[in-house]
Amino acid sequence: MSMRTPAPRTALEAATWRRLPVSGWPWRSAGYLLATQPVAVVTAACLAVPAVPWLVLAAGGYQAGAIVLLTLLGAALVAALGPLLSAPLAALARRRLPLVDTRPNMPEIRLSADELPLGQPPRLSARVAAWLRSRYLEPTAWRELGYICLLATVVPALSVAALFALPLAALFVASPFLVLAQGPHGGAVALGFGSAATVTQTVPFLIGGLLLLLLVPYLVTLIAGADAAVARALLLTGPGDLLRAELTEVTRSRARLADAFETERRRIERDLHDGAQQRLVSLTMQLGLARLDLPPASPAAAAVAAAHQQAKQLMTELRELIHGIQPQVLTDLGLPAALGELAEQSLVPVTVDAQLPGRLPGPVEATAYFAVAEALTNVAKHSGATSATVTARRHGDTLVVEVSDNGHGGADPIRGSGLTGLADRVAVTAGRMLISSPAGGPTRLHVEMPCGQSQPLSG
Numbered sequence: 001m002s003m004r005t006p007a008p009r010t011a012l013e014a015a016t017w018r019r020l021p022v023s024g025w026p027w028r029s030a031g032y033l034l035a036t037q038p039v040a041v042v043t044a045a046c047l048a049v050p051a052v053p054w055l056v057l058a059a060g061g062y063q064a065g066a067i068v069l070l071t072l073l074g075a076a077l078v079a080a081l082g083p084l085l086s087a088p089l090a091a092l093a094r095r096r097l098p099l100v101d102t103r104p105n106m107p108e109i110r111l112s113a114d115e116l117p118l119g120q121p122p123r124l125s126a127r128v129a130a131w132l133r134s135r136y137l138e139p140t141a142w143r144e145l146g147y148i149c150l151l152a153t154v155v156p157a158l159s160v161a162a163l164f165a166l167p168l169a170a171l172f173v174a175s176p177f178l179v180l181a182q183g184p185h186g187g188a189v190a191l192g193f194g195s196a197a198t199v200t201q202t203v204p205f206l207i208g209g210l211l212l213l214l215l216v217p218y219l220v221t222l223i224a225g226a227d228a229a230v231a232r233a234l235l236l237t238g239p240g241d242l243l244r245a246e247l248t249e250v251t252r253s254r255a256r257l258a259d260a261f262e263t264e265r266r267r268i269e270r271d272l273h274d275g276a277q278q279r280l281v282s283l284t285m286q287l288g289l290a291r292l293d294l295p296p297a298s299p300a301a302a303a304v305a306a307a308h309q310q311a312k313q314l315m316t317e318l319r320e321l322i323h324g325i326q327p328q329v330l331t332d333l334g335l336p337a338a339l340g341e342l343a344e345q346s347l348v349p350v351t352v353d354a355q356l357p358g359r360l361p362g363p364v365e366a367t368a369y370f371a372v373a374e375a376l377t378n379v380a381k382h383s384g385a386t387s388a389t390v391t392a393r394r395h396g397d398t399l400v401v402e403v404s405d406n407g408h409g410g411a412d413p414i415r416g417s418g419l420t421g422l423a424d425r426v427a428v429t430a431g432r433m434l435i436s437s438p439a440g441g442p443t444r445l446h447v448e449m450p451c452g453q454s455q456p457l458s459g
Contacts, residue, residue: 011100012225015218025100026217029224030166032099033159036227039092040156046085047152050077082145083135090144093151094235100228147234155227162223166216168192172209175202284311335365339390342373346388347380348405354392360399360451367429367449368392368401374422375403375445383407383443399451402444409441 008014011032014025048055053074057067135141171192176199178189188197196202287308294301330338336354343350359365372390379388385407392401411419419435426433431449 009102010225010228011221012229015222015225020221021214021217025221028099029221030163032096032224032228033163033220035096035099036151036155036159039089039096040151040159042092043089043148044152044156046089047078047082047148050074050081050085053077078145082148083141086141086144086148087135089148089151090235093147093231097228097231097236100224101232143234147231150230158223158227162220165212165219169209169212169216172205173213175205175209178202284308287311330365330369334359335368335392338365338369339372339392342369342376343390346376348376348385348388350376350388350390352390354390356392356394356399360394363429364399364449364451367425367431368399368447371401371422371426371433371445371447372403374419378411378419379403379405379407379443382411383409383441385441385443394451397450399447399449401447401449404442404444407441407443408439409437409443410439411435411437411443 008017008025011025011029014020014023017023017025020026051074053070057070057074062070175189175191175196179196179199179202182189188195189202191202191205194205196205287304291301291304291308294304329341334356336352336356339352339354343352360368376388376390379385383405385405388403388405390401390403392399394400419433423433426447426449429449431447433448434446435444436446437443
């Protein structure tokens, strides 16, 4: 049993299909080539602005120095303005593709290496700057410019030639009738590439017209398919770009999850502080008052005293739990004050040098705080150090935090999950963590995180 050949999905595939002349592909291809002409006119008009030096050069009559100057000036203008002009022109050109390419189009990708840090609202100036960087730094933008240049020059010429083939073939086929209509004294009839005055002279044109008429569907479909294939390769994303887009989306989704986790963590902290802790304080006070009303030596007094003590211990544990979720001093006063509190609680003497001009985004402050807390815990447990130093500085839009000690070194992230988890947490903020801990010391933990604009410190 013979297998049925699948129908072509593109004009280029249809160009070799034996059923092409009786299919709809030649008509779709002709529509594609017709739609190309207005797009090409708009493209040529837009590119004429940066190409003015080249148009002036085409007029001729210039010396060598002027030719070089105009050539370089035209190239500079095209490189400067071309990526900006190609964005809307490429979007217009992409709209023609479904006529001759029924495959699903992969979405256009706009990648930006510089994402706004967590917690920062997107600013118009930052979004415009990111878009400009993408237009000049992404390969996609330059591929678009390459096709736009073809669309303003080569593509319309080939499209006109293919579309002109059909009326030319019809003219050749009708040439005998045109000569007969002229009569014996009507003179020669112009037939495009020549003329004929008698029916006998029209025979070569008639044969050529019949052959051309048979070839027109293939010619139109082939040119439309070739143009669509080039357009798809340059205007739509390929597997590599799609992979980059997926990786970028993974990074963004990780940031969104971290932001959602931060919001939920703050909600839990607020609920514990304003709800459970306050009720526990009220219960502790009531147990204390009940204890005063009972005879000291009674069994009930002993039970109430034990319950009162347990309530106070539970309140202490709850305060420590809330502090572990988000220290209140970090929420109220910011990172420098929170680092100072960490230093006071450390078992190893710690010097803090945190000079920050204002408040940082909440996720950045929290990550920096827990990085220092983890580092100081490791110093106290494993380093054998007698002193440690914590520094926090802002360099442009980057927060740099360092923790160093004079211990024996040898810290290895592979042997413990604390540093590895901390590195993952720093990576969520688009930052990085470095550690230097040679045998014999010292150990230095270096954390960098983008932090955007600062907010004034609260008084």
